[in-house]
Amino acid sequence: MRTSELFDLLRDGRPRTRSELARATGLARSSVTAHVDALARLGYVAPVGDAASTGGRPASLFALNPRARLVAGVDVGATHILVELADLAGAALATARTDLDVAEGPEAVLGWVVETVRALVAQQGVDAGELVALGIGLPGPVEHASGMPISPPIMPGWHRFDVAGHLRERLGCAVLVDNDVNIMALGEQRTAWPEVDDLVLVKVATGIGAGIISGGRLQRGAQGTAGDLGHVRVPGSEAECRCGNLGCLEAVAAGPAIAAALREHGLEVAGTGDVVALARAGSPEAVRALRQAGRDLGEVLATLVNLVNPSVIVVGGRLAGAGEELLAGISEVVYRRSLPLATEHLRIAASTTQADAAVRGAVALAIEHALSPDVLDAEARELAIASA
């Protein structure tokens, strides 16, 4: 039995007595004591008072100590950056954001991230060493294993830039890099659908993308480009796309495409934001356009449902905040076009976390690493050696 196995029981934050843990692990109470002591000395676990007496001396309760370490989550968008400091339970301690264009390049963007993270940590009044892991999402294809963006279309100067190494060197903590839609999917799953193992998050904004969690794991594919919905062909569409092909989903259902369609109706619509505003105001044209975008999305998602067979599709991104129409259009087509067996238990829902999803996912990625069995058992071993 490893110390980390016992810790896994306490990860949920619920306080437990030693006897409970002994029953759950099959160990003797004295062995549980040894493991709990080790975890307590590392700080990961702390006593939280006594349980109610059952007629004798009350048992003392132990629970995850969220403040044992700090982690950070970073969401780098096309034109903004969001940083969040969180504890090990995922509770946000401090946030910061700025409007910085990702096209400014890695040095500028990551420079701001480093400064901001350092400032937020200092502001918590703790040592910089308390920060043990940082998760970061970037708006483009990322090779997760190496922590580098690969030929990202909207990130000039980032190709094969060693993001993980750059941040690790300056912040002295583990760094996990992933695609921004992937971390949104992770964030949604962890906050809103914890019991779901097969979830797809679709982000609909200036671009369109999907994060796929299957069998409880993020699917990244061979080059880290899995889930790229934007340039999938929509049956029946011949719209020209900036990628050079015809009929791409982005060319009909993304923010700019909808805006262009509304302009043809004589409406004054500059970009995605105006589309959302119009729809919220109840403009019939905007509502109709969103419904149609939903149907086009539905055509592609119907394919995705057949291929991936998720149990939940979450729709996020700025356009998801424009009302029910987009979701209604999606549902209409998906339930008609996908296999009955695959849609039988399928739920389609709007994102609840929205703007936070990405940064929550980045935090989740960081916590996952910080509390991984490898890291934990290594620390426990070090402690044993030091105290001998």
Add this chain to the structure above:
Amino acid sequence: MRTSELFDLLRDGRPRTRSELARATGLARSSVTAHVDALARLGYVAPVGDAASTGGRPASLFALNPRARLVAGVDVGATHILVELADLAGAALATARTDLDVAEGPEAVLGWVVETVRALVAQQGVDAGELVALGIGLPGPVEHASGMPISPPIMPGWHRFDVAGHLRERLGCAVLVDNDVNIMALGEQRTAWPEVDDLVLVKVATGIGAGIISGGRLQRGAQGTAGDLGHVRVPGSEAECRCGNLGCLEAVAAGPAIAAALREHGLEVAGTGDVVALARAGSPEAVRALRQAGRDLGEVLATLVNLVNPSVIVVGGRLAGAGEELLAGISEVVYRRSLPLATEHLRIAASTTQADAAVRGAVALAIEHALSPDVLDAEARELAIASA
């Protein structure tokens, strides 16, 4: 260090000396001896002669003993059943097949399987207890965890039939049940692409389906229906499908659809077999039809490439044996329609194993279970207790 960890080093079949194993594991040579002895007593490992002397007593070599146990693989098709007995290296020891319709129902089909497996094992002259695991693929959606088919369209009477339990009870071995296309994908990956972690197998025959291996794991989805390509909509097609929808891939690119198209050209084509025969004979109509089927498949596979980002697509099924045209049509469209980044290192190849792929995958599934750390360490522990 578990005994199974050391065994993992020997799984590839290459003979090794104790010193080599000691270096690889970091253990002392005497500790390696203890583990190797345990494995040898269980039969999984056996001495295979001596290494060349380096100036002193030659070191003795140990290697996986494939004959330590037997496994079985079963491929249940729509109208045939294939059974293969194999050793732990995956080498076939005996095979049997019959033409039995899966619609005859589970009792008839599984009855034949049980009889045949028993006969093959007896024919090997070994005890029935030597058979430790059986993998079986069924032509429909399967809930892998419970080992039951779920609403399979072409398997009346199989819905929620406890295939795993039925076989386990009668054969006394572990039973792994999966979809037939999934096990084909596993078979292809294990035999032809062992180093590839992201592989998609497309089966094109009477129906069309895909088995998706991503991150080294079979993707089954929430209900076990992942990879269902057959009823994905093909852009530009309005063909009526037996499922009730319009434009399904099966309605244009599967065997029956191609046969129907050729009949319209006045050719005498009854079914899939005739299509293959015509194409092989060089009929221009058949060749053209297959090329077009390939393009239609390519449209759908282009989507799959964007969503899943595999590094290899293998095309199997009876129609893949009709020449290069199908593959050419697929490649033509996929490389044009998918994201450049996703196709950069993508390979599209014809299945090499063909008829064997499914049964090879079933065998692989069985071996995987038989040699899993859990099973191995449990046996090692039992041995330790028995010998004390």
Add this chain to the structure above:
DNA sequence: CAACTTTCGTCGGATGCTCGACAGAAGTGA
């Protein structure tokens, strides 16, 4: 054939994890 080299098989001791026992602490109930 003898000296040398390298591995083999075995064994005792060290280490680390686990268990059960026991006395003391901290509650409850009459």
Add this chain to the structure above:
DNA sequence: TCACTTCTGTCGAGCATCCGACGAAAGTTG
């Protein structure tokens, strides 16, 4: 207040695993 209950902390014993050492075995070299 006192008997009773239940948990806590600690400790020695048991057990498995690992290591290094030793003489014997089995080659090579001159």
